[in-house]
Amino acid sequence: MTVHFHEEDLPPGVLAGTGALAVDTETMGLVTHRDRLCLVQISDGSSDEHLVRFAPGSDYAAPNLKSVLADPARLKLYHYARFDLAALHYYLGVMAAPVFCTKIASKLTRTYTDRHGLKNLTDELLGESISKQQQSSDWGGPELSEAQRDYAASDVRFLHRLQDELTKRLEREGRMEIAQACFDFLPTRALLDIAGWAEHDIFSHS
Template sequence: MSINIQLHKNDLPDDLNLGNIIAIDGEFMGLNVRRDPLCLIQISTGNSDAHIVQFDRENYNSPNLIKILNNEKITKIFHYGRADMAHIKYYLKTDTNNILDTKIASKLARSYSDNHSLKTLIKEFINIDISKQFQSSDFGGELSPSQLKYCANDVIYLHRIHDQLIKILIRENRIELYKNCLKFLKTRVELDLAFFKDDIWSH
């Protein structure tokens, strides 16, 4: 499958129309929000395209991207949005609104499996075996074609995967659980940023 990958420096173009349902993922220098900077945000409309924003980490001046992220009318599909949203809030200083999440959906829908990785979901629902070789690579400098392809693979399938997971959630009468988990996601991010990493519901 041919993927249209476009790399943008620091922000999305002024005249770019991505529609009302987009898939989003981020790349960081690690998983510690305060230590490991947000390097990239990639976005797909679900039509074999990927717009990758590489930030100027001196200022994170990205008004067009921020406008999309906090727009309540634009739906954003993540896979494990908890980490992405925390980095976005910390570095771009904005909330991410109107969220869907394929990892949360998978954990509720696919109780027949204990593997909810994106690679697994792409294999199960799209029947493509993607490489995760560059998952732990350096996204802070110049990006190789292989890194760009890896970033694109993280978003181009999310629309289709989410559609399939929703069918299971409806069939198994778990759709309301999913919706209620999504409502809590922003609070979970706030807890992470306040260093509450443990399960607050545990004894």
């Protein structure tokens, strides 16, 4: 596997022309309006991962990256898609859908546990171990360490395989239809977060 590092945009032609894309983001924090988008990770499921870094003050033009993210014919795989969709829409101006979210799929199938982190999934379903040591590091610095790059790449490295395993479980348990309905709603959920309803359940009585 090879990790490719790019500044401000994805080079043309580095991804396969069709098929699902694994996508993740790194930001300065968890508040979308406040904490800028620093890094987008993307993989077509081959042995390569691509990291696109955005500098402070970036205009987030990134026409090549936006083109593949906005392509409605390509499924995007995420772990906790709600956050990534909001960050990508807020900073890049694209809704990176359609969506498959491995966290939602895990919650609908692995009801025997409350551990639905990416590390938990890769350990149990794939027998692969990933480190989360760099999860809370400074993604906005002038240089990204090798440890940060490896961590960022690992966040998309296993999503295609996880989708395969979780789809089998969703189908086995008869929950594929409700999972798909959740996935289809995620872009709207992300827009609600951006618009100020992140902490409010608009479906509740009160």
